[in-house]
Amino acid sequence: MTLPEDPQIPYLPHARGDREAMLETIGVKTFDELITHIPKDLRIKALKMREGLSEIELVKEIAELAAKNTPASQQHSFLGGGSYRRYVPSVVLQIISRSEFATAYTPYQPEVSQGSLQVIYEFQTAICLLTGMDVANASMYDGPTACAEAGLMAARLTNRKKLAILNSVNAEYRMVTHAYAKACGLDWNVIETKDGIVSPDALNLDADTAGIIVQYPNFFGCFEDMQAISKKAKEAGAMLIVVTDPIGLSIVTPPSELGADIVVGDAQPCGNFLSFGGPSAGYMACKKEYVRQLPGRLAGMTVDKHGKPAFTLTLQTREQHIRRARATSNICTNQALNALAMLVYLSVVGKNGLRKVAEISLQRAHYLFDNVTKLPGVKPVFPHPFFNEFALTFDVPVASVFNKMQEKGYLPGINLNRICPEMENAMLVAVTEMNSKEELDSYVVALKEALAEIAGGDHGTAQKENLRLKTENKKLATAGKEKS
Numbered sequence: 001m002t003l004p005e006d007p008q009i010p011y012l013p014h015a016r017g018d019r020e021a022m023l024e025t026i027g028v029k030t031f032d033e034l035i036t037h038i039p040k041d042l043r044i045k046a047l048k049m050r051e052g053l054s055e056i057e058l059v060k061e062i063a064e065l066a067a068k069n070t071p072a073s074q075q076h077s078f079l080g081g082g083s084y085r086r087y088v089p090s091v092v093l094q095i096i097s098r099s100e101f102a103t104a105y106t107p108y109q110p111e112v113s114q115g116s117l118q119v120i121y122e123f124q125t126a127i128c129l130l131t132g133m134d135v136a137n138a139s140m141y142d143g144p145t146a147c148a149e150a151g152l153m154a155a156r157l158t159n160r161k162k163l164a165i166l167n168s169v170n171a172e173y174r175m176v177t178h179a180y181a182k183a184c185g186l187d188w189n190v191i192e193t194k195d196g197i198v199s200p201d202a203l204n205l206d207a208d209t210a211g212i213i214v215q216y217p218n219f220f221g222c223f224e225d226m227q228a229i230s231k232k233a234k235e236a237g238a239m240l241i242v243v244t245d246p247i248g249l250s251i252v253t254p255p256s257e258l259g260a261d262i263v264v265g266d267a268q269p270c271g272n273f274l275s276f277g278g279p280s281a282g283y284m285a286c287k288k289e290y291v292r293q294l295p296g297r298l299a300g301m302t303v304d305k306h307g308k309p310a311f312t313l314t315l316q317t318r319e320q321h322i323r324r325a326r327a328t329s330n331i332c333t334n335q336a337l338n339a340l341a342m343l344v345y346l347s348v349v350g351k352n353g354l355r356k357v358a359e360i361s362l363q364r365a366h367y368l369f370d371n372v373t374k375l376p377g378v379k380p381v382f383p384h385p386f387f388n389e390f391a392l393t394f395d396v397p398v399a400s401v402f403n404k405m406q407e408k409g410y411l412p413g414i415n416l417n418r419i420c421p422e423m424e425n426a427m428l429v430a431v432t433e434m435n436s437k438e439e440l441d442s443y444v445v446a447l448k449e450a451l452a453e454i455a456g457g458d459h460g461t462a463q464k465e466n467l468r469l470k471t472e473n474k475k476l477a478t479a480g481k482e483k484s
Helices: 016-026 055-066 090-096 114-131 145-160 173-181 226-236 288-293 336-372 398-407 437-456 460-483
Strands: 164-165 187-191 211-214 239-244 262-266 282-286 297-304 309-316 378-380 389-394 427-428
Touching: 114 262, 114 282, 114 297, 114 309, 114 336, 145 164, 145 173, 145 211, 145 239, 145 262, 145 282, 145 288, 164 173, 173 187, 173 211, 211 226, 226 239, 282 288, 336 389, 336 427, 336 437, 398 427, 398 437
Parallel strands: 164 187, 164 211, 211 239, 239 262
Antiparallel strands: 262 282, 297 309, 378 389, 389 427
């Protein structure tokens, strides 16, 4: 909360003289005369409002309301599932707060937009280096919309009408992509996974499948058999779309070497805060031969008439401002500021630094996994290698585990029962470089205490909560199928 003596956006309503001057300019004497065209029965006669506050009183009250919320940064957070609490170097905010970046818009005029165009060009270069792909666009809204656009792109390139997606892909990506596919008349096929990954034998891709969407590592933290999936996709003539984690890309085999045709992901882990869930930026990269079907725009580098380096919008496949009917996509402008945050982060951290961040996350995740699975009543859900996230299952109701851990100041993970109803007592735990070894040790101690307290107490309330969640999830799943 901003202190009263240092307001960022003070609220200063128009004074009576200001209102009278505006009414006079419009040509009416009173506000009632201004709204005479609105029928009286549609007008609000009176608003039930409390007495007004002074600015000092208002700031104090808002501060008290804000204090009721405890942000993730003030708790021991082990949340993940697509949004991660990672360190943002101070230089990131220093640069993206500059007015020329914070207020920049679409760089239609290259002669006055060289800075913005260079940022986009460098961002595209960084994404290509991360993914190993040939070309990247200027950014998408976020990871889920990038995934959806990749699905539509595959349909255009193959002239086919079906998309396949593994159910080990993040649920948000699946829901957004399904919404796009349904609106565009594409068939939708969700492929079930077993024990956290898909069996290549279960990939029955027919001749109408445009592409298959796989997450690497997947939502549960496990690694799919990408080479086997790629082989199946190529045999069926379908495109391989890979959803990736940008941090993890520094230590795993690049998707380009695993047969990926299109690679997408979210910029949030790189230089972007959690910020209550957004905003963020999505990235998309592909093979060079598919560049004409990339949505959005691409910035390129050339030389001006003096032979000096210059940047321009080389390709604008959306064409809304010229020939809308020929646009490859209706997705609008790119998330330039969030993409810039990712670019600054990658530039500052560098190749070796990014790998170090990934290695720390990997090592600490496995350290916590090894210690927490030694506790009685705690077991791993899947027997597969993982990066920085893993799923646990408990012998007691997971709702009671969450309640006890939150009482101790921990956000222990994600309740997987909310996302996968069949995973009744499981949760997904994420570890990043922000979780110190001391915090990992304290997590194990807190969990051990929580389980002991649950074992010695009454499970009735927790069991009722679990049953309620299970019933709600079944209703949501049924409603989703009916809508589909």
